[in-house]
Each structure stands twice: as structure tokens, then as C-alpha cells.
Amino acid sequence: MRTSATREHIVEAALALVADRGFTATSVEDIATAAGVAKGSVFYNFGSKSGLFEAIITEGVGRLTAALRGAAEGLHGREALESLVTELLTQIRAHPDFAKLMVAETFRTGRSWQDSIRLVRDESMGTFAAVVAETWPERDPFLTASALFGATLLAGLEWLVFQPDRTLEDVRAAVLATVR
Amino acid sequence: MRTSATREHIVEAALALVADRGFTATSVEDIATAAGVAKGSVFYNFGSKSGLFEAIITEGVGRLTAALRGAAEGLHGREALESLVTELLTQIRAHPDFAKLMVAETFRTGRSWQDSIRLVRDESMGTFAAVVAETWPERDPFLTASALFGATLLAGLEWLVFQPDRTLEDVRAAVLATVR
DNA sequence: GTCTTTGTACTGACCGGTCAGTTAAGAAGG
């Protein structure tokens, strides 16, 4: 099997802990305990602590970029934008820890996995920017895309962290009502 | 003098390092070296590592909330919103490290200074929410506010970190063109 | 004017604990 149960348990536990506390503040021992394995297994399966996080992020990157690309596929204008917002919110709900991690780490420098984070950012924002460039050619595509992306991302996290009782539809409506 | 030069040097160095690397990843020794003082001085002046960060955040909190409150004072509707966006961008430019720190730490839990961070968030978002509630009573004030706040904040950081050659006016225009 | 005292700001060597990473031995399974 390509991804053993042990690997999956470790990745899952690590993602949750790191999203909440940060990379350096989370010890490998804690991750191993939460995953129900011994510390050595983490090193056997991922080589190093940062190796583990590169794996986590690479996995999340692939998932998110694929989802966003698929969501915009064949659509144009406002319709494409609405589909992107909806898909991003869906992904945030499905993988809130990864979303937190992204927000927390995007503007830092020097970590080994920074490139991967930067990659999701560029890919995701690129998808938004493409729609913007096509639909509103008079606007600055990347600044506009980051505003749209930021609005969706922070509203999504506000929802999951502080107002978890709301529905995706509530949040979607709020975001779409504020952007034009 | 209330705040000695030593204190200021330490706060300044600490804010820069922590915004870039995170709290746990930054050692007190590193901060002291960057500030040009001995490690002991950090503990003499702030008591503990987390005491130092509570001081940093409290300072930033006061500055930001006062600025936003002042910006919305006496204004209404779209005019108030535009003033808030402009003021938030101005603050982000003046104190980019504090902005990074906010983004990185808002969705974490359990740190001793978390309450202070939460406080800026609530205050800042509250100022936006008040304008929303007054101007567009049919919209959800807090979800809308977080979308507006998120759009401005992430566009602002995109600007400072990835496109520093742009002007505040460029970013302001992009954000205001995207929100309605 | 000089000597002693006192208080404050600061220093850096040091200590105890924590943590990433290693290793050697054992289980699981074919």
C-alpha cells in the first residue's frame, strides 16, 4: 500500500496540532502520541520533522489546487467567480486545519516547506486572477484576486472558528454580497 | 522616562523576528542579540518571554484600534467604509510586522497573549461591522465585516510582501473596486 | 570636595528541562 494507516494517522494528527499551535511549538512526541504510534515511527516514515510537514503540505496543495481548477473549468465571468468562492469555502470546511496552516504560514520566510505553501498560494490566486483578468480587464488582476481570496478565506475561517453554527450557504451569500 | 531605549530596542527586534519566524521558533537569545543587549535584560525588563509578547501585542492593539475608531468617527455609509479600508492599509504599511503577526496568530489557541490578539480582532471587526449594520441592514454584519476585513488585510500583505513597489493608492483602489 | 551608601539597569555564565534525531532490538507477516 502506498500510504499505510500509520502514515495517515501521523499526517492527520500532525496537521491538527500544527494548525493550532504552530510548527516549532508542536513536538514530534506529541504528534506521535496523538497518532497512537511511537516517536520513532514518525522518523521512519518521514525522515525528519520538516519532512513530515513537506509531505502534509504537498498533499494539501495538490488537493486544493485541483479542486479550484476544476471549479473554474469551462465557466466565465461572475459564474466562474461564484463557483470559485463556493469551492474554496467547501475546501475550507473539509480541511479547516490546512486552511489555518496556510493563513499562518504564507507570510513567513525561510522554512523548508515555504516553497510548497507559496505554490498553493500562487496557484489558487492564479485561478482567481485568471477569472478577474478575463471578466474585468480594467482591474489589477493580482491585487483584486488577493482581495477576493482574502475575503473568502477569512470569512471562511471566521465561520469555522467563531461561528460554526452557520451554514456554508450563509457564508457564501455574505461573501458574494460584498464582492462585485 | 516611561519606556527606556532598551525596552524599545527589544520590542522592535522581537516583533520583526517573531513576525517572520513565529514565537516558539524565535529564541530570547536571538532577540537580545538583534536588539544589541544581553539576554538577561529581556528578562529584567519583561519578566518572561511571553511577558514580552503580551507587551508587544498590547501596544499594537491600542494603536490599531484607536486608529480605526478615529477613521470611522463621524462618517457614514460608503464614505465610512472607504475611510476604514484606507486607514487599515495605512496601519499595515506602518506596522507590517504586527499585521503579519495578527494574521498568523488569530486562529490559534492556548497562548497567554491570545486574548489580546482576539481583542484587536474583535475591536477592528466591530468597527467594520458597525458600519455594515448601519448602511446595509439586510446583510449579516459579522460575516460581511470579516470578508471586508479579510479582503483589505490580505491585499495589504500581498502588497507589502510580494508587490512592494505598488502604492497605497493602487491597493486601496483594488480593494474598493472589489467590494460594494 | 571626597567618601560611602543605596538603588537601578544591565550582564553573561550557568542550570535544568525539553526536544529532534539515533539506534538496536523486537514484532508482523509472508
Add this chain to the structure above:
DNA sequence: CCTTCTTAACTGACCGGTCAGTACAAAGAC
């Protein structure tokens, strides 16, 4: 019995926090 995977014990580096001591200025004491 051999490969793959897992484990517990261990190691050395690093880090937060402490503390005994230095520097120095202000304030009496004579």
C-alpha cells in the same frame, strides 16, 4: 528467516529562566 515496520531507551544540542555580580548615577555624611 528475511524484509518491513515499529518501538523504547538514549544522546547531545539548545533554550527559557536564574542569579551573582558589574557599572554607574544620585544622595547623604562629614
